[in-house]
Structures are given as structure tokens and as C-alpha cells.
Amino acid sequence: TQLLEQSPQFLSIQEGENLTVYCNSSSVFSSLQWYRQEPGEGPVLLVTVVTGGEVKKLKRLTFQFGDARKDSSLHITAAQPGDTGLYLCAGEAGDYQLIWGAGTKLIIKP
Amino acid sequence: NAGVTQTPKFQVLKTGQSMTLQCAQDMNHNSMYWYRQDPGMGLRLIYYSASEGTTDKGEVPNGYNVSRLNKREFSLRLESAAPSQTSVYFCASSETAYEAFFGQGTRLTVV
Numbered sequence: 001t002q003l004l005e006q007s008p009q010f011l012s013i014q015e016g017e018n019l020t021v022y023c024n025s026s027s028v029f030s031s032l033q034w035y036r037q038e039p040g041e042g043p044v045l046l047v048t049v050v051t052g053g054e055v056k057k058l059k060r061l062t063f064q065f066g067d068a069r070k071d072s073s074l075h076i077t078a079a080q081p082g083d084t085g086l087y088l089c090a091g092e093a094g095d096y097q098l099i100w101g102a103g104t105k106l107i108i109k110p
Numbered sequence: 111n112a113g114v115t116q117t118p119k120f121q122v123l124k125t126g127q128s129m130t131l132q133c134a135q136d137m138n139h140n141s142m143y144w145y146r147q148d149p150g151m152g153l154r155l156i157y158y159s160a161s162e163g164t165t166d167k168g169e170v171p172n173g174y175n176v177s178r179l180n181k182r183e184f185s186l187r188l189e190s191a192a193p194s195q196t197s198v199y200f201c202a203s204s205e206t207a208y209e210a211f212f213g214q215g216t217r218l219t220v221v
Contacts, residue, residue: 088152102152
């Protein structure tokens with residue numbers, strides 16, 4: 001059974017601080033996606049990483065796919081209150097199915 | 111720009127009642143999915159449909175049935191609701207393995 005473990009489960013920090021969220025597995029994924037979910041809404045895709053070692057940047061967010069394609073990280077620089085939300089990682093498991101992590105609930109305090 | 115539309119948004123059922131959750135997408139995607147989301151457990155796949163005319167079980171299919179009515183619509187039915195089915199249900203669609211588009215969710219409470 002493929003599993004994705006996210007850490008930390010919960011993070012509350014002050015505006016302007018930096019943070020990193022991790023997504024780890026013992027399985028290899030052909031691609032990995034990061035989503036953000038706001039209260040009362042469905043998840044929205046932030047980025048997809050495909051190649052081992054790949055780094056993608058989305059403004060203040062930096063996403064990295066591990067060399068072995070088993071893990072990924074999301075780093076936020078100078079966090080803003082608008083970054084508050086639930087961050088979910090999902091790994092492609094074949095047949096268009098995704099394996100989901102349990103999520104990291106992020107709160108950025110002004 | 112509707113994307114994925116789910117109805118209803120909220121529902122309260124009594125144990126043993128039945129209901130159907132509706133989902134429609136206007137992006138001409140082949141694949142559609144039903145997930146449930148419970149606190150601390152992420153999204154769990156109930157059923158999916160890789161293309162019109164096909165449906166397959168996901169991780170947690172017991173107690174549910176689905177119908178892929180046409181390319182746009184994918185419904186989820188609870189025949190005899192149980193308190194363990196209290197959850198938030200999300201419908202999603204995709205054309206590639208790299209991006210899923212989600213509806214706003216249905217918040218279901220079974221009492």
C-alpha cells in the first residue's frame with residue numbers, strides 16, 4: 001500500500017517567517033502534486049513536479065521533488081496571512097489515481 | 111466558468127435514509143472521481159470513472175454506488191446512510207494525471 005506522510009500536521013507562525021512542509025513516502029511516484037485548500041472549498045492545484053531533483057518556484061513558494069522521487073518539500077518565504085490554508089500533497093499512483101497525504105494545516109498570524 | 115459543480119452543498123440524513131450526490135463538469139474531462147475527506151485522514155477515493163461507461167472501486171467503496179450518467183455527470187448514491195458516512199464529499203475531474211479539478215464539496219451529516 002502506497003502512503004504519503006505529511007509533516008508537520010499543524011503549523012502556526014507569524015507573518016514574515018519562513019517555513020517548510022514535508023511529504024514523504026517509501027514508494028516511488030512518477031509525479032507529485034501540491035494543492036492548497038481553503039475552508040469550505042475544494043483543493044486547488046499549486047504545482048506538479050515530475051523529475052527527480054526538480055525545483056519549481058511559484059512567487060514565494062518553492063517546491064522540490066526528491067532525487068529518488070519518494071519525497072517532496074514546500075518552502076514558503078516570508079509567509080503572508082493569505083498563505084493560510086490546508087496544504088495537501090498527492091502522488092500519482094497510476095490509472096489517474098492519486099495517493100493523498102493527510103495535509104498540513106497552516107495558519108499565518110498577522 | 112463553472113468547472114465542477116456539486117449538489118447539494120449541505121445535507122443531514124437520518125440513519126437508514128438514502129440519497130444521491132450529484133456532480134457535473136463542463137471541462138470535457140474523461141476521468142471523474144468521488145472522494146471523502148475526514149479530519150486528519152486526507153482525501154480517500156471512493157469510486158472513480160476513467161472514461162464514460164466505466165466505473166471502478168477506490169479505497170473505501172463499501173456503502174456507496176456510483177453512476178457515470180454521461181461524460182459530464184457522475185453521481186454517488188448512499189443506499190442506507192450510516193453515521194460513519196458523515197464526512198465532506200468531493201467530486202473531481204481530470205484529463206491528465208497531473209491535475210485534478212475539484213468541486214466545492216458536500217457536507218453530509220448522518221444522525
